[in-house]
Amino acid sequence: LAAPRTGRDRVVVSGSRPPGFADVVAAAVDAELTPMGSAGAKAMAVVRGEADAYIHGGGQYEWDSAAPVAVAQAKGLWCSRIDGSPLRYNQRDTFLPDLIVCRPDLADRIIAAIQA
Known part of the structure; x- marks a missing residue:
């Protein structure tokens, strides 16, 4: 579960392998980076409005993100x-490779x- 909102947009990224461009994206959209678990959890955080974006650059398999x-x-x-x-x-x-x-x-x- 994501931490309470601060009022800034939130970009969720992998807690173990955030993409190298994460800081650049966060600055471009004036957002805070929030590490989170699985691809599904990050995508659903955006669906639920707990986050505004999910960026991934480290590669994954189709089954990790298709649903x-x-x-x-x-x-x-x-x-x-x-x-x-x-x-x-x-x-x-x-x-x-990315999404x-x-x-x-x-x-x-x-x-x-x-x-x-």
């Missing part, structure tokens, strides 16, 4: 690779910060 991303998309959240390209599932190679799940209004700023 959470489907729920997030059904909720109207932005879900993509870190370059803004669509997430593709059910591929021969099941490794998914973003966020409020749609944050997507462009997050992607720009990562690409900068």
Whole structure:
């Protein structure tokens, strides 16, 4: 469960392997970084409004994020690779290198910060 909100936006990241670009993204959207457990927990924190974005850059397998991303998309959240390209599932190679799940209004700023 996420800590109480401070009023700032919150970006959830892996507690054990946050992406190297996490600080840049947090600064770009004026958010605090919040480490959290599984991919599903991080995606659902965004779905529930406990966080505003989930960024991941360390790679995972399709099964780690497929269901959470489907729920997030059904909720109207932005879900993509870190370059803004669509997430593709059910591929021969099941490794998914990165992803973003966020409020749609944050997507462009997050992607720009990562690409900068």
